[in-house]
Amino acid sequence: MAxxxxxxxxxxxxxxxxxxxxxxxxxxxxxxxxxxxxxxxxDDWLHSNAAALNxxxxxxxxxxxxxxxxxxLLVFVVKKRFLxxx
Amino acid sequence: MASGDTLxxxxxxxxxxxxxxxxxxxxRNQIPVLDFDAGADEAAIFSGVMPRNYAGGGITIYxxxxxxxxxxxxxxxxxxxxxxxxxxxxxxxxxFATGNKCSADAVDGTSGKVCVVSIAHxxxxxxxxxxxxxxxxxxxxxxxxxxxNDTVSGDLELMKIEIKET
Numbered sequence: 001m002a003x004x005x006x007x008x009x010x011x012x013x014x015x016x017x018x019x020x021x022x023x024x025x026x027x028x029x030x031x032x033x034x035x036x037x038x039x040x041x042x043d044d045w046l047h048s049n050a051a052a053l054n055x056x057x058x059x060x061x062x063x064x065x066x067x068x069x070x071x072x073l074l075v076f077v078v079k080k081r082f083l084x085x086x
Numbered sequence: 087m088a089s090g091d092t093l094x095x096x097x098x099x100x101x102x103x104x105x106x107x108x109x110x111x112x113x114r115n116q117i118p119v120l121d122f123d124a125g126a127d128e129a130a131i132f133s134g135v136m137p138r139n140y141a142g143g144g145i146t147i148y149x150x151x152x153x154x155x156x157x158x159x160x161x162x163x164x165x166x167x168x169x170x171x172x173x174x175x176x177x178x179x180x181x182f183a184t185g186n187k188c189s190a191d192a193v194d195g196t197s198g199k200v201c202v203v204s205i206a207h208x209x210x211x212x213x214x215x216x217x218x219x220x221x222x223x224x225x226x227x228x229x230x231x232x233x234x235n236d237t238v239s240g241d242l243e244l245m246k247i248e249i250k251e252t
Contacts, residue, residue, distance in 0.1 A: 014125030021121070021154040021241035026197070029158040031237035034125050 001067070003047045013039045089143055089251055096224070096247040097131040104129050104225070112243065114152060114198075119243035121154065122228035123130040124236075129227045130244065133170075140218040140251060144209040148248040149226065150202050153193040159238035160190035162229040165205045169214040182225055183214035190235045193242075198247060206252055224249070 004012070020027060027030050027035065054062060057070065065073070097110060099100040109120040109130040118149045122128045129130040149167045166185035168175075175181045216222050226247065229236050 010125070014123065017124040017240055020239070021124070024155045026155050026157055027239050030239055031159050032239040033234065033237060035239050055149075 001047070001050065004043050009036070009039050009043060088141060091139075091251050092248055093137050093140055093145065093251055094249040096134070096249075098130075098244060098246075100132050101130045102133060102223075104131055107162050109226075109228075109244065114243055114245075115181050116153075117245065119152065119245055121241045121243055122136060122230065124230050124238060124240050124242075126230050127227055127232050128230065131223055131225045132247065133221065133223045135221050136218050137230055140192050141236070142209050142217070144207060144252040145213065146204050146206045146250045146252045147224070148250065149188070149204055149244065150200055150246040151246070152243040152245060153197045153238055154241035154243055155197050156193055156238045156240040157195050157197055158193065160235060161188075161190050161203070161238050161242055162233040163188045163200070163203060163205065164227045164229055166227070167207060167212075167214045168223040168224040168225070169218055170223060171217070171218040172220075179222060181214075182223070183211060185205050185225070185227070186212060187229065187232040187233070190237075193238055208252075 013032075016034070016039070017032060053074070054070065057065070101109070101111070101120055103109070107126055107128045109122045109128045112119050112121045120130050138216065149163050149209045151161070153159075153161075163184040164187045166182040168182040170177060184201070186205050186207055188203045188205045192203060194201055224247070226244065228242055
């Protein structure tokens with residue numbers, strides 16, 4: 001799968017800023033352009049490491065799960081690791 | 087009235103939302119505000135009648151606002167006027183004059199503290215030739231996507247607008 005298009009990255013960036021504003025969270029001394037750079041970098045990293053992540057999933061899960069299901073599972077793990085209680 | 091006198095004040099509840107990209111009503115500690123997204127050019131529109139005691143010297147528009155959560159970055163606001171005078175433009179479509187932008191305005195280091203920025207419009211074309219006693223609309227925009235100098239990474243909240251004779 002290719003990296004997200006610039007348009008999709010922009011959508012994601014705007015949604016994130018809206019959510020941060022709704023939660024009244026402070027992003028430190030970060031401009032929105034710097035935040036966008038972080039979005040781009042994370043998407044680039046996921047693109048570069050997608051194969052490695054897939055390889056890390058043991059069989060039979062690796063073969064049985066669809067790409068979308070693996071992505072959802074990744075979201076669940078990330079949320080549990082980093083967001084719960086944060 | 088003379089130079090330096092307040093002509094009009096607008097409150098968030100006076101907003102007549104545009105059909106696209108409107109700023110959204112919100113409360114900040116129960117204070118009514120209008121939220122302008124960081125990643126879009128959202129707008130609010132206010133209508134009024136220029137007071138009879140406006141002396142024709144141009145106006146300065148003061149925008150009182152807060153950053154929702156950001157404690158750094160610069161905001162870019164733009165104001166545009168549309169004269170709605172007798173037998174004037176057909177109001178079935180917008181005819182705002184070219185807008186004026188503020189200089190990049192740094193938000194306060196505490197997000198709950200009010201920031202105030204001003205934008206001047208000289209008499210004539212910059213005010214769509216608006217005169218005393220005539221109806222008008224004022225469109226306020228945050229240039230969140232079209233101006234790279236707007237760097238605040240979150241919503242801006244409009245509290246009040248003051249129009250003063252320059």
